[in-house]
Amino acid sequence: xxxxxxxxxxxxxxxxxxxxxxxxxxxxxxxxxxxxxxxxxxxxxxxxxxxxxxxxxxxx
Amino acid sequence: xxxxxxxxxxxxxxxxxxxxxxxxxxxxxxxxxxxxxxxxxxxxxxxxxxxxxxxxxxxxxxxxxxxxxxxxxxxxxxxxxxxxxxxxxxxxxxxxxxxxxxxxxxxxxxxxxxxxxxxxxxxxxxxxxxxxxxxxxxxxxxxxxxxxxxxxxxxxxxxxxxxxxxxxxxxxxxxxxxxxxxx
Numbered sequence: 356x357x358x359x360x361x362x363x364x365x366x367x368x369x370x371x372x373x374x375x376x377x378x379x380x381x382x383x384x385x386x387x388x389x390x391x392x393x394x395x396x397x398x399x400x401x402x403x404x405x406x407x408x409x410x411x412x413x414x415x
Numbered sequence: 416x417x418x419x420x421x422x423x424x425x426x427x428x429x430x431x432x433x434x435x436x437x438x439x440x441x442x443x444x445x446x447x448x449x450x451x452x453x454x455x456x457x458x459x460x461x462x463x464x465x466x467x468x469x470x471x472x473x474x475x476x477x478x479x480x481x482x483x484x485x486x487x488x489x490x491x492x493x494x495x496x497x498x499x500x501x502x503x504x505x506x507x508x509x510x511x512x513x514x515x516x517x518x519x520x521x522x523x524x525x526x527x528x529x530x531x532x533x534x535x536x537x538x539x540x541x542x543x544x545x546x547x548x549x550x551x552x553x554x555x556x557x558x559x560x561x562x563x564x565x566x567x568x569x570x571x572x573x574x575x576x577x578x579x580x581x582x583x584x585x586x587x588x589x590x591x592x593x594x595x596x597x598x
Binding site: 360361362369373392396403406408410411415 | 430432434437474500505507508511513514517518519520521522524525527532534537538553555556557559573576577580581584585587588591
């Protein structure tokens with residue numbers, strides 16, 4: 356399964372919220388291996404998560 | 416109830432209000448939730464005994480009140496179909512499915528987490544999200560609820576939840592890129 360960036364971006368978001376099927380996971384890994392833009396987007400989704408969790412954890 | 420305990424709890428009100436406002440996006444419901452949480456906390460002084468962090472304990476109580484409020488509100492306002500429509504998100508990609516504007520790595524995102532101005536930029540990006548999108552995203556990423564739990568509380572289908580979360584992530588990354596990382 357060859358993913359477009361549009362499909363990959365949707366899957367990388369869903370990967371945060373549900374277990375991807377083995378086929379989806381493999382296709383996403385393959386796409387991220389060759390697509391710099393999607394790798395950046397996937398990293399940023401993780402960074403957003405860290406940012407949100409730290410929003411109120413900062414000692415005052 | 417000791418005066419000292421009451422004073423300590425009251426001192427955390429502004430923090431709790433900011434927290435609730437970000438989740439609920441409605442100053443009045445935020446006030447109500449904080450009020451309920453503070454009353455619950457004051458009548459439960461005994462159960463705080465021995466715990467080290469009052470703020471964490473109060474935030475835990477507040478989280479329950481927030482989820483209750485969101486559940487009540489979502490019963491009154493059912494989801495409309497527009498929120499499942501992804502045309503706005505699809506527009507970020509060309510007809511072959513490639514990004515129209517290719518994401519590029521952010522410079523030192525972890526250092527940003529320690530900067531007050533970054534957190535302010537993030538809060539302002541969150542405020543710019545559509546209401547339901549923001550709410551689902553905050554429940555997921557900030558309160559850390561499981562997606563299944565969010566769907567159940569808000570009466571959403573799983574697909575609807577995933578679309579809202581996907582929209583939130585795409586819009587927030589774009590917003591932060593513009594307002595912070597490519598200033």
